[in-house]
Amino acid sequence: MDKKPSTSKGSIFCSLRYGLALIMHFSNFTMITQRVSLSIAMIAMVNGTQQHDLLNASTEGPFVDTLNNPIKKVNAGVSVYEWSPETQGIIFSSISYGIILTLIPSGYLAGIFGAKLMLGTGLLVSSLLALLTPLAADFGVIWVIVIRTVQGMAQGMAWTGQFTIWAKWAPPLERSKLTSIAGSGSAFGSFIILCVGGLISQALGWPFIFYIFGSIGCICCLLWFTVIYDDPMHHPCISVREKEHITSSLAQQSSSPRRSVPIKSMVRCLPLWAIFIGFFSHFWLCTIIITYLPTYIRSVLHVNIRDSGVLSSLPFIAASSCTILGGQLADFLLSRNLLRLIDVRKLFSSLGLFLPSLCAVALPFVASSYLTTIILLILIPGTSNLCDSGFIINTLDVAPRYASFLMGISRGFGLIAGIISSTTTGFLISQDSVSGWRNVFFLSAAINVLGLVFYLIFGKAEIQGWAKERPLTRL
Template sequence: MTTKTELSPTARESKNAQDMQVDEVLIPRKVPSLCSARYGIALVLHLCNFTTIAQNVIMNITMVAMVNSTSPQSQFNGSSEGLPVDSFGDLSKAPKSLSAKAPVYDWSPQIQGIIFGAVGYGGILTMAPSGYLAGRVGTKRVVGISLFATSFLTLCIPLAADFGIVFLIITRIVQGLSQCSVIGGQFAIWEKWGPPHERSRLCSIALSGMLLGCFSAILIGGFISETLGWPFVFYIFGGVGCVCCLLWFIVIYDDPISYPWISTSEKEYIISSLKQQVRSSQQPLPIKAVLRSLPIWSICLGCFSHQCSSYITATALLTLSCALSTLCQSGIYINVLDIAPRHSSFLMGASRGFSSMAPVIVPTVSGFLLSQDPEFGWRNVFFLLFAINLSGLIFYLIFGEADVQDWAKERKLTHL
C-alpha cells in the first residue's frame, strides 16, 4: 500500500536540519575549469561541430563555381570540362584563376535547391534516434562513426557529381544522415560529463563550433575554389574531418570514470555533482506529456525558425546575423536541459530533428520563388523568412520556460 506520511513540526525541523547537513557534505569543491578534462571534451566537440557544419555549408559556396548557368532554361544535368565562358562565348575573358580541370554543370535553380535541401532529409530521420541511441550505446560510438561517414562522403562529392545528379543527391542525403547523427548524438555525453550548473556553458562552447565552421567555410571556401578548383574544397574539409575523427576516438570517453587523463579531484567533483540529481533510468519517456508540452513545442519552433535563416542571408547583414545567432546557441538549443534533464538527449535530438525540416524546405521553396521571378524573387524569400523567424520568436517568448516540467520529475512515494 502506498501512502504519504506526515511529520510533526519538531520532527520536520529535525529532518530539515539533517538535510541541510547532508547537503553541506554533498556539495563538492569546484575544480577550476582551465585545463580540465570536461572543458577539453567541450573543445573536442567544438572541433567536431566546426567540421560537420563546414562540410554542410561548403556546397553553398562551391555551387557558384560548379554551375555555369543559373537560368531556368538550363539542362537537368549536364557538365562541361574546362573554364566557363562569358555571355558572349569568349573563352579568353573567362576567369583565369579557375582550375581548368574542375568541371562545371548546367543545373537550374530548382535543381540547385534540391541539392541544397537533400542534406536535410536525413536530419528529419536521424536527429532524434541518434540522441536516444547515444544515451544507450554511448556518444563515442555514435558521434565517432557518424563523423567518419560524413567526412568520407565529403571526399566523394566531386566524384558523385561527375557521375550525375542522382548520385550527388543520394550522397547528400546519406551525408545528412551522418551529419545530423553527429549533432543529435553529442548531447548525451553531458549527462555523465557535465555538472548541472555547468551544462549550459559546456554546451555553448561545443555548439559555438557550428558558427565558426560556417564562418570559416564562407571565408576560405571561395578562395580555395578560385585558386585550386572547387573539388579541393571538399577534399580539404573532408580530410580535416578524418583527422578530427581520429582525435575523437583517441580523446573522447563516455564517462569520467573510464577517462585515463582526468585528475582525481575533477573526477570526484563531476561524480559527486551528478549524484545530487534525482534520476531513474527505468522511468519511461512520457510521450503524451511531451507532445502536449508547449515549452517543448516552443523549442522546436524556435529551432526551426532559426534554421530557416543559417544559410540564406543578405551579404550586408551576414556578419550581424551570425553574431546574433550565438544567442540562440546558448539559449534555445540547450533549453531542454533546463525543462527535462532526464530525457535531454532524446528531446534535444527531437527538437533538432524538427528543425532539420528547414534546410529541406527553405532551399526548395527559394529555388521555386527564384525560378518564378529571377529578378525580385529574393524579396519574397526574405519576407517569408522574416515572418517565420518572428512567429518562432513570439511563440517561444510566450510558452518557453526554464523550470523542470512536472512530467520530467522523479515520482517519489513512501511505501509502508
C-alpha cells in the same frame, strides 16, 4: 544542486570538461565545413564557364551524362553543371532530409549505446562521403542528392549525441559556457570554409574543397575515438577533484537507466513545443544564410567566387564570437543570481530571434549600399547564435534525462524548416531575383517573430514532472 561551483578558476580552465568542449568544437567545425562546402563550390560548379571566360578557358562541346544533366569541361578538367536554381535548392536541402531521418532515433540510441560511438561513427561516414562528392557529381545530380542525403544521416547521428555527453559532463551552472564553446565550432567552421573555399576553388579547382575538408574530418575521428569518453566516471585521466565536482553538481538529476520514453506526456507538454517552434523559426533563417549567402553576395554585390567566399565568411566571425560571449554572459547572470534561469533563456531567445529579423527585413532596402549590406549580413548570424544560450539548450533544463532524445526532435523541427526554406528560396529567386530575395527575407522575419512569441508565452526552465526520477519498480 550546488549554487556555486567549488572549483577554482585554474581548475576550470585546465579541466577535462573544457578540453572535451574544445574537441567537440573541432568536431562541429569539421561537420559544418563538409556541409557548407557545397554552398561555395556550387558557384563554380554551375558558373564555371563565366568564371573562366576571362582566363580564356577553352570549353568542349556539352555532353550529357547518364541522367541527362548537361556538363561542360573547363580548363584543368573541372566540370561545370547546368543545374537550375530549383535543382540547386533540392541539392542544398537533401542533406537536411538525411539529418532528419536519423536525428530522432540516433538521439535515443545515443542514450543507450553511448554518444562516443554514435558521434564518432557519424563523423567518419560524413567525412568519407565528402571525399566522394566530386565523383558523384560527374555521375549525375541524382547521385549528388543520394550522397548528400546519406551524409546528412551520418551528421544527424553526430549532432544529437553531443547532448547525451553534456547531460553527464556539464554542471548546471556551466552548461551555457560548455555548450557554447562546442557549438561555436559550427560558426567558426562556416567562417573558414567560406573564407578559403573560394581560394581553393580558384587555385586547385572546386573538387579540392571536398577532398581537403573530408580528409580533415577523417583526422578528427582519430582524435575523437582516442580522447572522448561517454561520462567522467570512466575517463582514465580525470582528476578526483573534477570528478567529484561534476557528480555532486548533477546529484539531483536522474542518472538511472530509463525503461521507456513518456511520449504522451511529451506531446502534451507546451514548454517542449515552445522549444520545438523556436528551433523551427531559428533554423529557417539560419539555413538560408548558411546555404545561400555566397549566391546572394554574388548576385547582389556582383563579386567573383574568391571575393564572394571571403565576404560570405565574415558573418560567421560574429556568429562564433556571439556564441561564446553569449554563453559566458548567460552563466554570469545565473551565477550572480541577477536573473532567473527562465529569464535568461527568454532573454537570449528574444535577442537571437528578433534582432536577425530586423536585419533581414532591412536587407532588401539597402541592396544598393555595399557596406550596409555586408554589415547586416554579418549581424544576422551573429545575433542568431545568441539562441544557443536560450531555447537551444532548454531541453537540458526541462528534461535532462531525455536531453539527447528531445534534442533529436528539436533539431528535427529545425531540419524540417531548413528543407522547406531551402526549397522555397530556390523557387522564389528563380521567379524574379529582386522580388524573390525580398520575399525570402520578409517571410523569414515573420516566422522568427511568431516563433519568439510562442516561446515567450509557453517557455519554461524547470524540470517537468514526467522527466523527474521515479522508482524503477513502478511500471
